[in-house]
Amino acid sequence: MTKKAYITTAIPYVNAAPHIGTGLDQLLADIWARYMRQNGYEVRFQVGTDEHGNKIAAKAQEAGLEPQAYVDQMNASFRTFMDKLGASYTDFIRTTDGHHRGAVQYIWQQLAAAGLIYKGSYEGWYCTGCESFVTDKEAAANNGTCPDHQKPYERLSEENYYFKASQFSDQIREAIEKNRLRIVPEFRKNEFLELIKDGIKDVSISRPRKNLSWGISVPGDEEQVMYVWIDALSNYITVLGYPENEAWREYWPADVQVVGKDILRFHAGIWPAMLLGIGLPLPKVLLVHGFINVGGAKMSKTVGNVVDPNEIIDQYGLDAYRYYMTRHVPTQEDGDFTWEKFENAYNNELGNDLGNLVQRVAAMITRYQAGVIGDAPQAEHDMGPYRDAMSAYAFNQAIDTVWNTVRSLNQYLENVKPWEIAKNREKDSEATEHLAEVLAHASSTLIQIADLLMPFMPGSAEAIRKIFETGVVPSDTAPLFPKIYLHTPDPHAPKA
Numbered sequence: 001m002t003k004k005a006y007i008t009t010a011i012p013y014v015n016a017a018p019h020i021g022t023g024l025d026q027l028l029a030d031i032w033a034r035y036m037r038q039n040g041y042e043v044r045f046q047v048g049t050d051e052h053g054n055k056i057a058a059k060a061q062e063a064g065l066e067p068q069a070y071v072d073q074m075n076a077s078f079r080t081f082m083d084k085l086g087a088s089y090t091d092f093i094r095t096t097d098g099h100h101r102g103a104v105q106y107i108w109q110q111l112a113a114a115g116l117i118y119k120g121s122y123e124g125w126y127c128t129g130c131e132s133f134v135t136d137k138e139a140a141a142n143n144g145t146c147p148d149h150q151k152p153y154e155r156l157s158e159e160n161y162y163f164k165a166s167q168f169s170d171q172i173r174e175a176i177e178k179n180r181l182r183i184v185p186e187f188r189k190n191e192f193l194e195l196i197k198d199g200i201k202d203v204s205i206s207r208p209r210k211n212l213s214w215g216i217s218v219p220g221d222e223e224q225v226m227y228v229w230i231d232a233l234s235n236y237i238t239v240l241g242y243p244e245n246e247a248w249r250e251y252w253p254a255d256v257q258v259v260g261k262d263i264l265r266f267h268a269g270i271w272p273a274m275l276l277g278i279g280l281p282l283p284k285v286l287l288v289h290g291f292i293n294v295g296g297a298k299m300s301k302t303v304g305n306v307v308d309p310n311e312i313i314d315q316y317g318l319d320a321y322r323y324y325m326t327r328h329v330p331t332q333e334d335g336d337f338t339w340e341k342f343e344n345a346y347n348n349e350l351g352n353d354l355g356n357l358v359q360r361v362a363a364m365i366t367r368y369q370a371g372v373i374g375d376a377p378q379a380e381h382d383m384g385p386y387r388d389a390m391s392a393y394a395f396n397q398a399i400d401t402v403w404n405t406v407r408s409l410n411q412y413l414e415n416v417k418p419w420e421i422a423k424n425r426e427k428d429s430e431a432t433e434h435l436a437e438v439l440a441h442a443s444s445t446l447i448q449i450a451d452l453l454m455p456f457m458p459g460s461a462e463a464i465r466k467i468f469e470t471g472v473v474p475s476d477t478a479p480l481f482p483k484i485y486l487h488t489p490d491p492h493a494p495k496a
Helices: 024-038 054-062 067-084 098-113 136-141 165-177 186-195 228-233 246-250 261-277 309-316 318-328 339-369 384-391 395-416 418-423 431-453 458-468
Strands: 003-009 041-049 091-094 117-127 132-134 154-163 182-184 206-208 221-226 256-260 285-289 292-294 335-337
Touching: 003 024, 024 041, 024 256, 024 285, 024 318, 024 395, 041 067, 054 067, 067 091, 067 309, 098 117, 098 228, 098 261, 117 136, 154 221, 154 261, 165 186, 165 261, 182 186, 186 261, 228 261, 256 261, 261 285, 309 318, 309 339, 318 335, 318 339, 318 395, 318 458, 335 339, 339 395, 339 418, 339 431, 339 458, 384 395, 395 418, 395 431, 418 431, 431 458
Parallel strands: 003 041, 003 256, 041 091, 182 285, 256 285, 292 335
Antiparallel strands: 117 132, 117 154, 154 206, 206 221
């Protein structure tokens, strides 16, 4: 029987164009999905777009469009971006999809039938940017201003429906403490447990239609519109066909749900409470990543430091983007991007370490052995550290281990000097065989490197395999990473 696995990503809000941090969920999920497929799993991999809410309605109005027309337009740009990232997703969901809307209303009705929804008045703080309510304690701690959006909280008073999330506080706390719902990394788990030490609070799950026009109607009450949580969080099961398509049961609970650190509390608190409320098991792992800063500062349109990922991919190639975002942005912590750091990594690590290595081995096999590799035994490098890092969802550490092999092979060639062995073939009868062994070892190691890089840099991995795995090196091997100097000095440029 085929082993099955399911990974999800937090669906981005489509009120602005994708930026460098937007694709982090999809990239990390794609690495895991490709790795699991390599290990024989049949993987479902969800991506999508969050398309309801006041910010969407406001943006649509600014653009002179109806909300549906606006989200159709924005959805296309996000889908194009996810495809450009090389995300090997199997399922794409929009919260405006007809099936999703109906399934969300069904979930609401289940929660209501279980006595978990009640009507109440809310008076307190609200962040328009986050589209979330804020406790007095949080508002005070942040001096009345949202730290993410740098805008003062608004004071609201309105009648809403509430979800009794508090009823599940003990079950959720125990599941997290005992790692039945595992939060990675551990320090995020501890942060969340501290946050809920006094219990999970009941949460507002609707707003009056006069205050929230663009969304899914509350079943049986047209004057109220569902708030983001019941709508957006439900996508992880509705995309599988829940509730009517029984195939959803083959994949739920999710093996890994990838989320940003800013939305952990919703995925570790409200989402598990919703699942418990409708009698479904909790996801197995929440993989929490950090933010990508630019030059040490948070990305901001006001500051003018927003980086367009399309520009990186168009100028340097997809695998260069995936490499930097995997190796130089720690999987479980904040990372930093500057064009200088990126270009140095591209030219020195991809260009010199890997690209030149592939090129020189291919060139020596072509020059000394007419392109024929000969008998290349399977490389036997220790895979333990790589597998351990992948199992810990520390993808930056996994690719570090691959780079250790890349650099070790470069050092091996410098020590053995196959070009010197080639010079001695006429004088030394054993030199030809020795040279063949050296180049065969280099070829088999590069094939193993390609296998290890497949989840991270699938295009480059495939290119390396094509050069070495047939036993005959093609005569037209182009450089994998030709040097580019757009943001750093070209050392070969003529001196002024």
